[in-house]
Amino acid sequence: MISAITADHLTIRFGNFTAVNGVSFEISKGEIFGFLGPNGSGKTTIIKALCGLLTPSEGTGTILGMDIRKDASEIKRHIGYMSQKFGLYEDLTVGENIDFYAGVYGIRGRQAEQRKAEVLDLTGINSYLKRRAGQLSGGWKQRLALACAIIHSPQVVFLDEPTAGIDPVARRALWDLFFRLSGQGVTFFVTTHYMDEAERCGRVGYIYLSKLIAIGTVAELQRLPDANPPGTARIQIETASPSQALEGIRKFEGVEEATIFGHFIHALVVTQRMDALKQFLPEAQIEPIDPSLEDVFVTLTYKIMKDSK
Numbered sequence: 001m002i003s004a005i006t007a008d009h010l011t012i013r014f015g016n017f018t019a020v021n022g023v024s025f026e027i028s029k030g031e032i033f034g035f036l037g038p039n040g041s042g043k044t045t046i047i048k049a050l051c052g053l054l055t056p057s058e059g060t061g062t063i064l065g066m067d068i069r070k071d072a073s074e075i076k077r078h079i080g081y082m083s084q085k086f087g088l089y090e091d092l093t094v095g096e097n098i099d100f101y102a103g104v105y106g107i108r109g110r111q112a113e114q115r116k117a118e119v120l121d122l123t124g125i126n127s128y129l130k131r132r133a134g135q136l137s138g139g140w141k142q143r144l145a146l147a148c149a150i151i152h153s154p155q156v157v158f159l160d161e162p163t164a165g166i167d168p169v170a171r172r173a174l175w176d177l178f179f180r181l182s183g184q185g186v187t188f189f190v191t192t193h194y195m196d197e198a199e200r201c202g203r204v205g206y207i208y209l210s211k212l213i214a215i216g217t218v219a220e221l222q223r224l225p226d227a228n229p230p231g232t233a234r235i236q237i238e239t240a241s242p243s244q245a246l247e248g249i250r251k252f253e254g255v256e257e258a259t260i261f262g263h264f265i266h267a268l269v270v271t272q273r274m275d276a277l278k279q280f281l282p283e284a285q286i287e288p289i290d291p292s293l294e295d296v297f298v299t300l301t302y303k304i305m306k307d308s309k
Contacts, residue, residue, distance in 0.1 A: 004029045004156050004187035005050060009059035012045055019045045021210040022059065027203075029155075032178060032188040034201030036297065042210045043191045044084075047158050050189070052076055063156055077105070080149035084161035084191075086141045090134030094125055094144055097133055098151060105152035119147040123177060139170025146177060150186075157181070159190045163197065175200060195294045206297055213300055218293055226303055227296040232256060233274060234295065237265040238285040245281070252280055257298065266295060 005027040012020040020042040027033045037043050048054040050061055052072025061068045063075045088097045098119065102112045120126045123143040128136060133144060142162060149157060159178075163171040175197065178188055190201065198204050198218075205215040214221055221227065228234070239245045242265050249258045249265060254273025258265055266289065269277055278286060291299070 002029045003027065003062070003065075004031070005033075005061070005063055005189060007046070007050070007059070007061040010046065010049060010056055010061055011058035012042075012049055012054060013057040018210055020049070020056075023207070023210075023212045024059075025205055025212065025215055027187060027189065029187055030182055030185045031203065032182050032190060032201045034198040034204040035189060035191045035207065036193070036198055036204060037191075037207035041207045043207060044160055046207075047081075047160055047189065047191070051079060051081060051158060077152070078155055080152070080154035080157040082142070082145050082149045082157070082159045082162050084164055086133075086145060088133050088141075088145060088148060091132060093130050093132055094136070095129045097144060098147055101148040102151050107152060115151055115153070119151055122150075122180070123147045124173075137170075138166040139173065142166060142170070142174055143177075146174070150181070155185070156187045156189070159188060161191050161193065163192070163194065171197070195292065198293055204293070206300065208301055208304060213304065214296070221293065221296050222291050224296065224300070227291055227299045229256070229268075229299075229303075231271050232268050233271050234266070234268050234289055234291050235274075235286050236261075236289045237267060237281065238263070239265065239281060239283065245284075249277075249281075252277060257295075257302070259298075261292075266292070268295075268299065 003026050007023050007025050010020055010023045011018065023046060035043055045054065049056055050063060050068055052068055052075045055069065064078055066075050068075065089100065092100065098116050102116060107115055123146060125140060125143050125147060128140060133141065136144065163174055182188060192198060203215065203217050204221060206213055214224060242260050242263065246258060246260060246265060249255055249267060254270035254277065256268040256270065258267040
């Protein structure tokens with residue numbers, strides 16, 4: 001595996017507060033790596049450290065073999081970054097924003113025109129070239145932000161909640177762009193709160209209270225022992241009125257977790273209490289299921305909260 005991004009016991013403190021605690025991972029070239037965790041868990045702080053914007057308190061990391069402590073200036077020339085908040089110039093047109101960022105990265109003349117044409121074609125934003133950025137919809141703003149982030153042909157791109165607040169069609173279109181670039185060897189580090197987006201990633205990491213508590217493919221995470229506690233079973237319950245049945249199920253002895261998924265209830269139940277639960281819900285259809293990615297992260301979070309008490 002050719003590593004594009006590594007973190008080696010990365011620790012970042014602000015005074016007495018530890019924002020990132022001993023985080024280690026390795027991301028290969030061309031991989032789309034998803035990074036999940038609650039707000040305040042350390043996701044954006046890790047991105048800033050890897051981009052050379054923050055100096056780690058302990059540990060280190062690399063981007064394309066360059067040390068984030070020693071080579072911060074050089075790293076910035078080889079990465080792209082999209083923040084969770086639209087950060088371009090809203091009074092400038094689409095074309096002017098792209099021209100500006102080309103100039104920031106030292107791309108001029110014929111090279112600038114060629115690269116501008118390439119990113120316009122990739123993002124499909126040509127028809128909005130003369131429109132002010134502030135007049136674009138959320139999805140087109142993010143396409144513009146991506147165009148500006150990759151104008152200098154970076155090999156690594158950091159996306160901090162790139163689809164927050166935009167509609168499903170625009171989200172899918174953006175992800176199609178990410179996959180196209182990934183196929184060309186670009187590495188993506190993506191933070192998101194959307195489980196369906198996480199499932200699109202090659203691997204996913206989950207950070208909670210500044211610590212990386214799980215990393216792997218979706219299938220690997222679904223099989224984690226901590227996500228499938230011994231002596232329990234994960235089930236789907238189909239009942240006439242799931243919203244009315246939920247509270248009673250949650251209070252039933254042996255039910256560790258229960259929540260509504262569409263027209264069903266997903267629950268984690270102590271195996272020895274399964275027969276009793278079926279008697280409690282005689283009209284319900286109950287069948288075993290694999291945990292969803294959301295199930296995995298909720299179970300892992302509850303375990304940490306329980307262990308910390």
